[in-house]
Amino acid sequence: MDKMPAWADAVLVPLISVFLAAAISALVILSIGENPLNAFSIMVEGALSSSRGIGYTLYYATNFIFTGLAVAVAFHARMFNIGGEGQAMIGGLGVALVCLFIPWPHWSLALLGATVIAALFGAAWAYIPAFLQAKRGSHIVITTIMFNFIAFSLLNYVLVNMLKPQGSSDPATARFPEATHLPTFQSMFSTADNVMFRNAPANVTFFIALLACVAVYLLIWRTRLGYELRSFGQSETAAVYAGISPVKITIVAMLISGGLAGLMALNTTMGEAERLVLNATEGAGFIGIAVALMGRSHPVGILLAALLFGFLYQGGTELAFWTSIPTQLIIVIQALVILFTGALDNMVRMPLEKIFLNIRKGDA
């Protein structure tokens, strides 16, 4: 029997964690002589009160949804894919190749092509660690994190020596042709006399992220593969006894995971920058771990957690603009949320479980 009701596990624990993180952040802000309420209202105002702020929040959230889902899928098979960063980078390389070298007639076709290639490239990058884990037992945590560095070096090499326009000192590709530019929220939601989401980077990729959430839900809880994945994650020996091949599940789970991480590049590379820059992933692969942990590896939870982190990113930027709180402290605030929702999860969960057990005893 569960120790506490599902709603408490899914809602109460993260909420209390976020609240604790916010309280400690407030103390930190107080200690450097700024007003935490003021800081909080700047964050809320900057991230949520205008359509432009929301546009930025959703842009960041889109990245985190993809990487969060990537971590979650692997996590259901009890694997810790911390290579989302590298898989997204290689996905970005795929997107750049598709956008630069194929003359697309229309953005929708370009998006379709780029989606397939980004997922394939990301999956391919995850394949090698997956193969090593499945066949050789090399630990996936070690190999995926090492593959992040290899991805970065590879990308740097390709950009500096092959894809960079000659004479440019910026290690980035040329701008993608006009036909591959994705519609932004501004062009989708603005009317003639009311410009919405002005200049915000949120784009059509957000809806692909939502589709990915649905797809992952269906995959994990409504398909045979998802069932195999979860049973493998729960108990490998039981799964083997039930005729599930550990090699196959390990590789398939990592391929799906890598593909999802690769899709993130659609948002940053095709949607926002419209060219491939060296630093396109910006740590979103790692934030994805926190997002997946906080969202309990469930697409709905991941969506909410990604929105929270999108808010923290955009709100943090606004803090940097309008207060004298140093950037490092803003990172501390973001890190506190990760710490409390990810690492210190049990600190909140255990006392809460005790409380619920006591309540039940009282009922009985």
Place this chain on the structure above:
Amino acid sequence: MTFMKTILGSAAALALSAGAALADPALIYDLGGKFDKSFNEAAFGGAEKWAAETGGSYKDIEIQSEAQREQALRRFAEAGFNPVVTTGFAIAGAIDAVAADYPDTKFVTIDGWVDPAKHPNVLSILFSEHEGSYLVGMMAGMASKSGTVGFVGGMDIPLIRKFACGYAQGVMAANADAKVISNMTGTTPAAWNDPVKGSELARAQIGQGADVIFAAAGGTGLGVLETAAKEDILSIGVDSNQNHLFPGEVLTSMLKRVDVAVFDSMTQGADLETGVKVFGTAQDGVGYALDDNNAALVSDEMKAAVDAAREQIIAGELKVHDYSSDDSCPVLQF
């Protein structure tokens, strides 16, 4: 209720401060941050000097992500900051995208290039790093007894290859038989701040016979300079004058006057002259550092030769090959 008040209050304060900020300059640092002991910190130094001398105030921000480049430019332009000064070549693309939307705001890109015909309100400041590197390369070639000198770059990007190529040409000009060993610290931005790796590379180059090493690697360079001092060979600093870090052990520093560029831009304020400005040898934008700390290391002969080369570069008689002009270097393989 009180919370609502706070929100409204802060909104009002925001509006007020935005008004008060009118015509103050703003400074956007590149990724890597304000206190990188190198490029961005030099920009910060120039801004601080401007603030101290004029009593003016400025707003600065360290961006954390690519998407924030455009965001920061727009927010500062909309709040009335003028000019908006930026460091690093990576932001040039974002300026290209936003400049036309704010015709009354002047943008300055240090190290970046924006087409002046397309955007009349942008000033691109470029440094002739290859010329400055050539000059210190000559000094290295003359100071070296073993005939082997080293170069330690930060991240392997075209800009750093430009440094390396100019340096190698200078070394060859002083000693045609010299050997130049070139190493890059890495391929990620972490390469800008890895003094331990810098120290390792310096040791490896010393092992191959190098007795002068030029570090163009941001914070990583500190490790190079320190190891060189410990092993009792000469080193060359970069960007700021780093001679004082290890007095008597640093041959010279290749100066890149980012601080002067920022100071000038802020001093000119909203009336800034736009276009493309090259901070070359002639403008004292790049050069070599000579002070009490390295006076004993620089012989009269060395000084005479370097100053002669400097004059020749200014007069246009001596052309130093610029790596970024054709992405290749005649004297050094990457």
